[in-house]
Structures are given as C-alpha cells and as structure tokens.
Amino acid sequence: MKKVTIIIASILFVSFTQAQTQFGIKGGINLSTVTGDNSSNFSSAISAYAGGLANIAFDKKFALQPEVMISFEGTKFNGGSFNTTYLNLPVLGHMNAGSGFIIQSGPQFGLLLGAQQKYDKVGSTNVKDQLKSLNFSWVFGTGYQLPNSGMGFSLRYNLGFSNMNANTAITSHTSNWQVGVFYMFSKK
Numbered sequence: 321m322k323k324v325t326i327i328i329a330s331i332l333f334v335s336f337t338q339a340q341t342q343f344g345i346k347g348g349i350n351l352s353t354v355t356g357d358n359s360s361n362f363s364s365a366i367s368a369y370a371g372g373l374a375n376i377a378f379d380k381k382f383a384l385q386p387e388v389m390i391s392f393e394g395t396k397f398n399g400g401s402f403n404t405t406y407l408n409l410p411v412l413g414h415m416n417a418g419s420g421f422i423i424q425s426g427p428q429f430g431l432l433l434g435a436q437q438k439y440d441k442v443g444s445t446n447v448k449d450q451l452k453s454l455n456f457s458w459v460f461g462t463g464y465q466l467p468n469s470g471m472g473f474s475l476r477y478n479l480g481f482s483n484m485n486a487n488t489a490i491t492s493h494t495s496n497w498q499v500g501v502f503y504m505f506s507k508k
Contacts, residue, residue, distance in 0.1 A: 339376045339377055339378050339383075339384075340376075340377045340507065341374055341375065341376050341377070342374070342375045342377070342504050342507055343372065343373070343374050343504070343505050344373050344374075344470065344503055344504035344505060345370075345373075345502065345503055346370070346372070346373060346387070346389070346500055346502035346503070347369060347371070347500055347501065348368070348369060348370075348498055348499050348500020348501060349366060349367070349498070349499050349500065350365075350366065350367045350368060350369050350391060350392060350393055350496055350498055351366055351496070351497040351498075351499070352364065352365055352367065352393040352395065352494065352495065352496040352497070353365065353394075353395040353495050353496075354394075354395045354402065354484070354493065354494065354495065355492070355495045356483075356490075356491040356492040356493050357490045357492065358492075359395075359492065361397050361398060362395040362396065362397050363395065363396045363397070364395070364396070365393075365394045365396050365401060365403070367391075367393060367403075368392055369390065369391040369392065369408075369498060369500070370389065371388050371389030371390060371408075372387065372389075373386070373387040373388075373502070374387075375414060375504065380416065381415060381416050382413070382414070382415055382416075383413075383414040383415075383416075384411070384412070384413065384414065385410075385412040385413075385414040385424065385426075386409070386410070386411045386412075387408075387410045387411075387412070388407070388408075388409060389407070389408045389409075389410070390405065390406075390407060390408075390433075391405070391406045391407075391408045391430070391496070392404075392405055393405075393406060393494060393496055399439060399440050400437065400438050400439040400440055400442075401437075402436075402437050402438075402447075403435065403436050403437075403438065404432065404434065404435045404484075405432075405434040405435070406430040406431065406432060407430065407431040407433055408428055408430045408431075408478075409428065409429045409431075410426060410427070410428040410429075410459050411428075411429075412424040412459060412461070413425055413426050420464050420465050420466065420467055420472075421462070421463070421464055422461075422462060422463040422464065422465060422472070423461070423462055424459065424460075424461040424462070424463070424476070425458070425459060425460050425461065426458070426459055427456065427457075427458060428456070428457045428458065428478060429455070430454065430455035430456070430457065430494075431453065431454060431455075432448060432451055432452070432453050432454070432455065434446075435447045435448040435450070435451050449486070450485065450486055450487065451484050451485060451486055452482065452483070452484055452485070454482070455480060455482055455484055456480075456481050457478045457481055457482075457496075458478070458479050458481060459477070459478050460476065460477050460479070461474055461476035461477070461498075462474070462476075463475065463502075465502075465504070470503045470504040470505060470506065471502075471503055472501070472502050472503075472504070473500070474498070474499070474500050474501070474502060475497075475498070475499055476497070476498040476500075477496070477497055477498075478495075478496040478497075478498065479493075479495065480493035480494030480495060481493065
C-alpha cells in the first residue's frame with residue numbers, strides 16, 4: 321500500500337511540476353441568499369468577494385484552478401439581515417472553450433469566519449455559534465478572458481450542499497451568484 325501511495329504521489333508531483341502555473345487576483349459582487357426551511361421571506365443581499373487564484377494548465381485546454389477567497393454572504397428579511405463571512409477554497413476544473421471563453425466547475429469548501437443577525441433600529445447579534453464552521457458547495461461558472469491580456473470577467477453560481485445550521489432540525493443552504501473581474505499575471 322505504501323508503494324502505491326508513493327507511486328501516485330510521484331506521478332502527481334511530476335504532473336504538477338510539468339504543468340504551467342499562472343497566478344492571479346479576482347474580486348466582484350455577491351448576490352446571495354439562504355434557501356431551505358423558513359426561507360420563503362428571504363431576499364437576496366448584495367455584498368463582495370476578493371481573493372487570489374492559481375491556474376495550473378496541463379495543456380492548452382484543461383487546467384486545475386485552486387482559489388482562496390474572502391466572501392461576504394447572507395440574506396435580507398423583513399426587518400433585518402443575516403450576514404456571514406467565509407474563507408472559501410474552491411478547487412475547480414477549468415476548460416478553455418475557445419475564443420477566450422472559459423467553463424469551470426468543482427467543489428468549494430468554506431470556513432465560517434463570522435456571522436451576524438442584524439435587526440433594523442435594534443442592533444446586531446453574533447450568531448456564529450449557531451452555524452456549522454464548515455460549508456460545502458459546488459461551483460458552476462463561465463467567463464471570458466480578453467485576448468492577449470490577463471484581464472477577464474466571470475459569472476458563477478455556488479450551490480450550497482451542506483446544512484449551515486448547527487441545529488440540524490432546521491435545514492438551510494447557501495446560494496450565491498458571483499459577478500466579477502480577474503487579472504492573471506504574466507507568465508515568466
């Protein structure tokens with residue numbers, strides 16, 4: 321078993337060292353809400369996200385794109401809002417579809433950094449202890465990178481799979497659209 325693990329690790333190491341890696345930054349707007357039990361009166365909240373990425377190209381068409389992003393998410397309801405902050409770690413399959421168009425999909429792991437429930441004219445309450453510290457979602461995305469440029473635009477949907485509530489009697493999931501820009505630094 322150890323020999324198989326060493327062989328697989330060696331193949332992955334050689335694959336990653338042979339791949340061309342490019343780094344970039346990204347940011348944009350979140351349009352998020354919470355779905356599930358008791359969510360019929362929720363509406364979308366607008367916030368932001370920002371972070372960095374690596375694009376590990378295996379050939380001209382396919383790449384692996386891990387990212388690290390800080391994401392402000394939440395929802396609005398009559399009389400207030402619910403706001404969360406996640407450190408999101410998507411690991412995406414990336415396909416260059418031609419003519420600058422991009423298709424991406426893959427898992428995203430979120431680490432809850434903070435959560436507040438805000439009430440109009442009353443104040444806010446820290447509710448982080450009422451939520452699970454890890455969130456799992458799936459990312460579906462598309463984008464366009466300008467020819468001969470590092471600049472591009474992206475549109476994504478993050479579909480939450482895991483129940484974000486620590487109280488398992490109530491089921492709630494994240495639901496988040498992202499519109500943003502990215503910049504890939506020049507290859508050396």
